[in-house]
Amino acid sequence: MKKRTLRIYYVxxxxxxxxxxxxxxxxTFNDNLLFYRSPSQITNSEFPDNYVFRVGGxxxxxxxxxxxxxxxVKFSITDYEQxxxxxxxxILPDLxxxxxxxxxxxxxxxxxxxxxxxVLAKHDETYMPPEVLDSLKNNKEVLNKTTKxxxxxx
Amino acid sequence: xxxxxxxxxILLAFLNALILISSKPLLSxxxxxxxxxxxxSSKLLFPLILASFISLIISFLIDDFSLKYVSSNSNSLxxxxxxxSATWAGHEGSMLLWCLVLSFWTFMASIYSKDLDIDFRxxxxxxxxxxxxxxxAFLIFTSNPFEKNLSIPIDGRDLNPLLQDFGLIVxxxxxxxxxxxxxVVFSFAVTCLLKHDFKPEWAKWIRPxxxxxxxxxxxxxxxxxxxAYYELGWGGWWFWDPVENASFMPxxxxxxxxxxxxxxxxKSMFKNWTILLSIIAFxxxxxxxxxxxxxxxxxxxSFANDPARGAFILxxxxxxxxxxxxxxxxxxxxxxxxxxxxxxxxxxxFLINNILLVTATFTILxxxxxxxxxxxxxxxxxxxxxxxxxxxFLPLMIPLVFLAGYIPILFLSNKxxxxxxxxxxxxxxxxxxxxxxxxxxxxxxxxxxxxIGFFLFAWITLNLIYDFITKLISTGSIxxxxxxxxxxxxxxxxxxxxxxxxxxxxNKIEKEVIMNLNEKLDVGGYSFEFVDINxxxxxxxxxxxxxxxxxxxxxxxxxxxxEKRLYNSSEMPMTEAGxxxxxxRDLYITLGTMIDQDKWSVRxxxxxxxxxxxxxxxxxxxxxxxxxLIKRRTIKVVR
Numbered sequence: 001m002k003k004r005t006l007r008i009y010y011v012x013x014x015x016x017x018x019x020x021x022x023x024x025x026x027x028t029f030n031d032n033l034l035f036y037r038s039p040s041q042i043t044n045s046e047f048p049d050n051y052v053f054r055v056g057g058x059x060x061x062x063x064x065x066x067x068x069x070x071x072x073v074k075f076s077i078t079d080y081e082q083x084x085x086x087x088x089x090x091i092l093p094d095l096x097x098x099x100x101x102x103x104x105x106x107x108x109x110x111x112x113x114x115x116x117x118x119v120l121a122k123h124d125e126t127y128m129p130p131e132v133l134d135s136l137k138n139n140k141e142v143l144n145k146t147t148k149x150x151x152x153x154x
Numbered sequence: 155x156x157x158x159x160x161x162x163x164i165l166l167a168f169l170n171a172l173i174l175i176s177s178k179p180l181l182s183x184x185x186x187x188x189x190x191x192x193x194x195s196s197k198l199l200f201p202l203i204l205a206s207f208i209s210l211i212i213s214f215l216i217d218d219f220s221l222k223y224v225s226s227n228s229n230s231l232x233x234x235x236x237x238x239s240a241t242w243a244g245h246e247g248s249m250l251l252w253c254l255v256l257s258f259w260t261f262m263a264s265i266y267s268k269d270l271d272i273d274f275r276x277x278x279x280x281x282x283x284x285x286x287x288x289x290x291a292f293l294i295f296t297s298n299p300f301e302k303n304l305s306i307p308i309d310g311r312d313l314n315p316l317l318q319d320f321g322l323i324v325x326x327x328x329x330x331x332x333x334x335x336x337x338v339v340f341s342f343a344v345t346c347l348l349k350h351d352f353k354p355e356w357a358k359w360i361r362p363x364x365x366x367x368x369x370x371x372x373x374x375x376x377x378x379x380x381x382a383y384y385e386l387g388w389g390g391w392w393f394w395d396p397v398e399n400a401s402f403m404p405x406x407x408x409x410x411x412x413x414x415x416x417x418x419x420x421k422s423m424f425k426n427w428t429i430l431l432s433i434i435a436f437x438x439x440x441x442x443x444x445x446x447x448x449x450x451x452x453x454x455x456s457f458a459n460d461p462a463r464g465a466f467i468l469x470x471x472x473x474x475x476x477x478x479x480x481x482x483x484x485x486x487x488x489x490x491x492x493x494x495x496x497x498x499x500x501x502x503x504f505l506i507n508n509i510l511l512v513t514a515t516f517t518i519l520x521x522x523x524x525x526x527x528x529x530x531x532x533x534x535x536x537x538x539x540x541x542x543x544x545x546x547f548l549p550l551m552i553p554l555v556f557l558a559g560y561i562p563i564l565f566l567s568n569k570x571x572x573x574x575x576x577x578x579x580x581x582x583x584x585x586x587x588x589x590x591x592x593x594x595x596x597x598x599x600x601x602x603x604x605x606i607g608f609f610l611f612a613w614i615t616l617n618l619i620y621d622f623i624t625k626l627i628s629t630g631s632i633x634x635x636x637x638x639x640x641x642x643x644x645x646x647x648x649x650x651x652x653x654x655x656x657x658x659x660x661n662k663i664e665k666e667v668i669m670n671l672n673e674k675l676d677v678g679g680y681s682f683e684f685v686d687i688n689x690x691x692x693x694x695x696x697x698x699x700x701x702x703x704x705x706x707x708x709x710x711x712x713x714x715x716x717e718k719r720l721y722n723s724s725e726m727p728m729t730e731a732g733x734x735x736x737x738x739r740d741l742y743i744t745l746g747t748m749i750d751q752d753k754w755s756v757r758x759x760x761x762x763x764x765x766x767x768x769x770x771x772x773x774x775x776x777x778x779x780x781x782x783l784i785k786r787r788t789i790k791v792v793r
Contacts, residue, residue: 025546029520032542036535054537071668071746071755090666091746091755094387094727131535 040082056103056132088116095121101132160209161300167202168290174283200261229312231694239323246299281341312723321381329374333439335367340436343429352425357418362782369778376771387729394543400442407435410511437475510554559614607656614649640781647773654766663760671752678760681705695719716743
């Protein structure tokens with residue numbers, strides 16, 4: 001009898017530990033999910049303050065302004081429906097340029113400006129990040145226009 | 155002309171693979187000699203595809219821009235060595251390389267399988283042939299590298315500048331050798347399932363193949379990480395990028411596999427489990443191919459995307475994995491597997507090792523696949539942040555690495571009584587805790603993770619060395635030395651990797667600043683002076699080159715030249731980091747952008763012990779290779 005109760009304690013201890021670990025695992029997983037929004041999907045109320053997520057779009061022509069003595073840059077991205085102002089301090093990736101698709105991680109400020117922590121423009125000048133391409137798909141005409149200027153090949 | 159020959163050779167290879175798999179059902183009615191057809195056709199694949207591969211290389215060298223693949227990945231100004239490596243820089247060529255490597259492993263399997271019984275050998279080779287057919291069909295129908303351009307361009311579109319690099323020349327072949335080497339293990343496992351048995355001597359036969367694939371995978375991943383470090387210009391060595399994960403998952407499972415195979419061989423245990431691992435390992439390497447080649451991931455590996463290719467690989471993956479798993483469910487229960495064992499034994503430690511590795515793989519798989527599944531279902535676009543991997547994967551690795559310092563000891567000291575072992579265990583534990591506590595004098599920044607990292611490093615190294623030396627003295631035989639040197643090296647490599655990764659992640663200094671000409675900046679005990687900036691013309695690019703002088707304690711050490719290139723044909727800018735490599739630290743400078751006249755934004759990094767990461771990985775790989783080579787010489791496989 002005593003051995004049996006011991007075993008019950010033993011098993012329930014293991015089960016408890018495992019479920020605790022599993023719970024922690026799920027929580028970590030959930031906490032680290034980064035959502036993606038295109039400029040026209042952004043609403044002020046969706047995420048709490050200081051919530052980190054990603055936005056993406058095409059860098060608007062003529063929107064890039066650089067500071068003369070700091071590493072701060074300001075630019076806008078667009079999905080051709082809405083545009084969003086971005087501010088970033090740091091070195092931009094090589095392939096960052098106007099007309100290029102970018103994905104940006106950061107926070108939305110109360111002033112409606114997106115404060116970037118990381119700017120990604122990846123690897124190939126003809127390459128459009130899939131997320132950005134998708135958010136442009138709503139607007140076929142614009143999509144044709146932008147993709148024509150980029151040498152997309154089969 | 156040469157392109158036609160190349161394509162014709164692929165068709166011949168495809169035909170040859172068809173003969174390989176169909177000769178048994180077709181020829182066995184007429185002649186008992188069908189086995190020689192299987193044996194010779196399994197050897198013939200390799201030369202055929204090699205010749206085809208060479209003709210693609212020649213097409214690149216002679217600038218045959220009538221080929222679509224050549225014109226979109228090369229340029230007449232490209233240096234000849236990059237023309238050669240461009241052969242496998244794009245999708246089609248790298249699939250041809252994949253087929254080449256697969257036929258190479260088939261060739262090797264055919265040569266070295268003489269010791270297996272003939273029926274087993276033929277089945278085994280036929281399954282390899284089946285895999286060859288799948289990939290050759292993929293190559294021919296969806297990704298023909300010899301496809302012609304409708305109109306011949308005057309010049310090619312050049313190779314992506316990121317890929318014009320030594321890293322690219324060697325990284326894909328190494329990685330493919332590893333990925334595809336697992337096909338041998340997979341085919342073997344399936345044959346075992348067909349034969350309802352997995353004998354210890356079979357485990358002994360297959361283990362070198364798993365070890366070889368594992369060490370190629372290790373080399374491939376390490377090269378990829380090294381390439382990312384110096385070429386992407388951020389100075390990171392691992393990003394938990396889905397593409398990296400795709401190669402890391404098969405590596406983890408293969409690590410589990412090479413350990414469980416030991417138990418299969420010595421104790422005739424974990425047979426079903428090992429076979430399952432073999433199937434999963436190859437399936438994950440196919441999954442990796444699918445993820446990378448279908449273009450659903452954003453990375454340097456996704457070239458032009460064609461949905462048909464993704465669909466084909468996915469279908470192939472489903473067929474291969476699905477049928478292997480069904481076979482497993484049907485036949486695994488028929489295998490004679492011992493399941494009971496003592497908890498305080500080598501086997502149970504291997505079991506824990508396996509559980510941890512498989513769990514780690516699962517967490518990475520979840521982080522990689524969950525966003526994709528949500529996206530495909532159209533629910534949400536998400537990505538999984540790096541902190542997830544660090545906070546889930548690293549805690550799983552700590553007990554695993556702890557075991558790595560303990561198992562070899564258990565492994566070697568069969569005769570030592572368990573009581574002596576626990577005493578030894580406690581003493582060494584205490585000594586190593588003390589050593590690790592002293593280590594805080596070595597580091598300016600010191601925290602729990604450095605302590606853990608240093609503890610694990612000291613735990614593995616000291617235990618291994620102590621045990622290795624005492625055993626060497628007590629047995630006094632050179633044979634002992636050769637038998638265990640590979641294992642010893644691989645685990646030591648792991649220890650070096652751990653200390654490198656821990657120190658660089660905790661003690662690195664990264665500065666992003668604006669520097670004027672002639673300005674000085676102090677980073678990590680070094681003083682960097684921005685001396686000059688000049689324009690420069692390369693073979694197919696123009697660039698600006700910065701010149702930095704580095705001092706420590708007012709003593710000049712070295713010049714560093716970070717560079718910003720603009721490639722002519724693609725107008726693609728590229729940052730070439732200036733790196734001063736060293737055993738104890740790397741200094742790393744990249745140019746950002748010009749802010750004003752003589753005023754640049756720059757990144758200056760101080761990376762302590764970062765070389766240990768790759769040195770460790772190299773040691774792991776060479777340890778594995780060494781043990782394969784030595785085992786082949788000392789142990790003759792018996793039937």
